Amino acid sequence: MTINNDEHILEALGRCRVVIRDGTVIEVGEARITSCPLTKKMAYPLSTLDKESVKANIENRIRSWGMCTPRREVTDTRPFVGFGASEILSFGLATGLLDAVVLASDGAGTLIATSPVLVQGIGGRMSGLVKTVPYSEVIRRIEENGGIVIDRKNASLDQTAGVAEAYARGYKKIAVTVALPADAQRIRERYPDVLIFGVHVTGLTRAEAEMLASSADLVTSCASGTIREIAGKKALMQAGVAVPIFAMTRNGKNLILEKIRQSDDPVLFKMTRLPALGEQQPEPLI
Template sequence: MPDTDEHIIEAIGRSRIVIRNGEVVEVGEAIITDCPLAKRFACPVPEISTEAVRKNIEHRMKAFGMCTPDREVLDTREFVGFGASELLSFGMKAGMIDAAVLACDGAGTVVVTDPAMVQGIGGRMSGLVRTTPYPSVMDRIEEGGGIVLDRETAAMDPAAGVALAEEQGYRKIAVTVALPEDAVVIREAHPDAFIVAVHVTGMTRDGAAAVAAAADLVTACASGTVREVAGPRALVQAGVSVPVYAMTERGKDLIIEKIRRSGEQVLVKPTRLPVTGGREPEPLV
């Protein structure tokens, strides 16, 4: 066990949460007050308050070991139809992606090749800012065919993760990024990477323009700037309340293929994007 056991995440309206030695020691104020997705969590957050956020995080720690050495890394359940992990997991099953570069609490940047691990890591993880390396979690990932970028520090560096995946021989590489500068650097250094921009709530207009230009998929989260900048340029929008925008043909292909293989009813309608409606997060920031 490392001497410094601390994790910092941003979750549920971009609340800054500090978990130290297995306990939630700090919950910051969220920058939004309402989120339709948070109402559907396994531990729902009907109103975004510090106490509700704390309870949700504590539930995640107990339910699947988030930010603990017992962190589970496999799951096959879909939590959101067009969530980033759901789309990447599907893309891997469909042969459209052969490796995904993700951030995992307890391990940092990892390269994953199992669809169940993509979902197990990403489906229940919020914006990870910093984490502590846990040998047990990293062992679990490696036993499942994954690769940890830095076992000593659990560093988070998506560009280095893509480079590592390329070194291992993977060519259809997807990567999630939360910072616009990471999206730009990866697109320049690795033009074939499939980039998914996540955790964009509170992003500046310049940041939104950067991810709209660099990414294949952009999740809108509670970002007003992403809706304004990426929405009109998108080829496909999946969802309305918290949409995902396909910015490239590859992004469009992934969403359309997931729809094609789904058994759910779907409305397809040519229209100008973005389409708004339903229950959006409040306020958009």
């Protein structure tokens, strides 16, 4: 497969724009937040967020597991956080609560995954993906692990097309990760039974947060003040306090509850108004 323009664009670590060409970070935008509790727990931990630290983190991902290169690893079994999107969706596949997950990967674009290790290997390491290019090596690894790449030629990012393809192939219990509120609304209108997981929500306007909160089953909060305020108040359940996940529907709530039920970790349940936020939050919330 010939690649004419080997360029990837990410919105990483608090919606900081990062451009990678030929495996090299060539542009890093200004970080929009200064700190986040989750970045301190990364394989390459960051105590503060600025251009230099973000660039170093992305370069470490390229060296370690080939992000945005043909070397990109696509499977993993390690949970990175307790209630991350990939951890919850991987659990859903492993337990049969889901039979397909539509997500996006650098080097492949939108894909359908039916393997928990594929969801964790791709989603657990993925920052907000804006643009990518196809790598035949990455696509081959995904397909060897049971994945279906929607657009092998262009690696386009089209979650609606991914959901349509999943239904066309006979899957019934489908989940999809969605970064754009308009996409979430469109998918909900066309496919009312799909489980929608809103991701990469830092910087959403109030109108966008309202749209996502009314369309999604689950929403991560990232460094979003509007999601904490709007989705948090409407949520049926919250998992985590520093960077919480909000369950907006019974389907989302049931998935989290089942994950808790099958875990051996200690858990505190408390009836309270939401959102319930801890002292450590991303700074600033935007």
